[in-house]
Amino acid sequence: MRHLLSAADLSLAETSAILDLAEEMAQVQARPVKKLPALRGRTVVNLFFEDSTRTRSSFELAGKWLSADVINVSAKGSSVSKGESLRDTVLTVAAMGVDALVIRHGASGAPGQAAQWVDAHVLNAGDGTHEHPTQALLDAFTLRRHFRTTEPDLDTFAGKRVVIAGDVTHSRVARSNVLLLQTLGADVTLVAPPTLMPSGVETWPVTTSSDFDAVLPEADAVMMLRVQRERMSGGYFPTPREYTVGYGLTRARLASMRPGSAICHPGPMNRGLEISADAADAASSLILDQVAAGVAVRMSVLYQLLGGEDAPATPRGDL
């Protein structure tokens, strides 16, 4: 694996390998001294063009617990606002002798473009409304653990029904999850008002619905998507109250869920809007497990990309 730009890049075997290794990394996470020497001498740069606390911290811890040298570069408000092109920013950072670039960008496709300009490994840490592949991996890791509590030999998600509900149009989490859950064999249903369902969704390998109540009782897991505040003024739905009534995981809907089915949310949550406090804090909620899984999964991905290499990567392209 050279880069991780899209969940579609991962085969079932690669996905399983990442999740299996993440299990081992999770053991490290549980130790008093959380450190492996695996990436000693390697340099990982978190190049974040968009604010993020949880994803950046998660990647930072993952790199550090593998003994890589990790630096964080916040491109927002620095070089970019001074007019520097994406290519120049990426090449400048890569020229410092970087082995991996973890890139988050507000524009779809930016990490993929960067991967064409540098020799360093590129990880997509979220690009616009396109993808967030490590989020999908940590969601899969969390769900696999959950499903294995009753089915210890479970490898794929064949036969499992996963509902993804909310603002699918603007959700990179949804796109990556659709792709990865398909690879794992799950049946995916997207639930959203038609205004928040992406163009061409009929070509996606999913079922779609605008009736949350109809699909929720059949779900083995439901992933709630965050509703961004600007959507409320964008005419995508009339009022927060109406959204909650139609598409929120309310207390009543929580009660309608199949026993043992799981609740996920990529965070940060809008309690009372897309998810009620009852649902967020329910015993079946895996939301904090997802956060914890993030570090283990990102350790696994970084190791898969960088482990076992001899020569450090060098930047290419003329500045």
Next chain:
Amino acid sequence: MPDVLVTGADLLGAGRADLLLRDGRFADPATAGPDVERVDADGLVALPGLVDLHTHLREPGREDAETVASGTDAAARGGFTAVLAMANTNPVTDTAEAAEHVAALGRRDGHAQVVPVGAISKGLAGAELAELGLMARSSAGVRVFSDDGHCVTDARLMRRALEYVRAFDGVIAQHAQDPRLAGPDACCHEGELSGRLGLPGWPAVAESTVVARDVQLAALTRSRLHVCHVSTAETVDVLRWAKARGVDVTAEVAPHHLLLTTAEVAGYDPTYKVNPPLRPDEHVAALREALADGTLDVVATDHAPHARHDKEHAFADAAPGMLGLETALAVVLETMVLPGRLGWGDVAQRMSAVPARIARLTGQGRPLAVGEPANLTLVDPAARAVVDRAGSASLSRNNPWHGRDLPDPVVATFWAGRATYRRA
């Protein structure tokens, strides 16, 4: 300037004939002197010099991307003898003085006639009319007005603009893009690909609904409307409806919309970011059909050079636009002539005579006949080449055709009897 005798050219239905270029006009070949410069045009098609209704020359303001000199050099290589220079320069061409400045740059540096397009609204802001009359009455003689790059969304302002330019036979050229429907970040045709890639969508109806409104306003005001860079099948439907009812509307299509599709965007390469965006196959097919049947009147390049650093951003952040002057005829040949949709006479109409008529250019788009201005493009219908962006005369390199095998038709261009391009 020495006389030039072009021998044996195919004169669009008039058979093979000689053309004598003397003092800027065509003269009787029988009067050619012994010292005349001879150009063997055996096997070549003679077209009247091409006229581009839609060129961005970037000067003044962004001379790092293009200048009048480099842009018209590219025009000459593409067979053009006149270009209409869009108003979205810095400063904007929204006064008589600004228009005269652009025209003067053209006279000084141009390898083709440079005709300024005037802005419809001051600063392209869409709020107040620019000095349309003063631009029209200036020495630049502006007849085409456009806020290109911005849509005139205010229906009342659009009505007033259409009414006002009737006094001096002007035409309002609209960039049809409803900004509320398309959204501020729209950069990709709204459809399966935009949904999959997570790119803000630009729905086809954001174009056609504006055109539907504008043709109604043109009918109301009995004025001339021109629709820039039509990109959708729905707009073609509206234009057919309007033309059938006698509305004085013309429309252009850009070469890239005749050949490239949304699929090019799949790799997020900003070279393929253009506004309006590339559309799916069914729209491309509708545009070709409409150009063939005359619903779309002209081909216009929307030549939009950008400095490299303005394209080296994430797709959504990169500047929209692509080069077009040097390859426009090649693309028309590939998509329309070789498949039998258009003959060379039709090409002469759609790329020379009709654009000249829309812009009221009396010296362009004329027949290749004795006494007429000697604007001539010699074309080899059989030549092909792989496009190499490094070989462009443009200062910019945002060439969507780089690496493609395309016709390579333009052999020579003569503007007012002077060779502005000769293939080496």
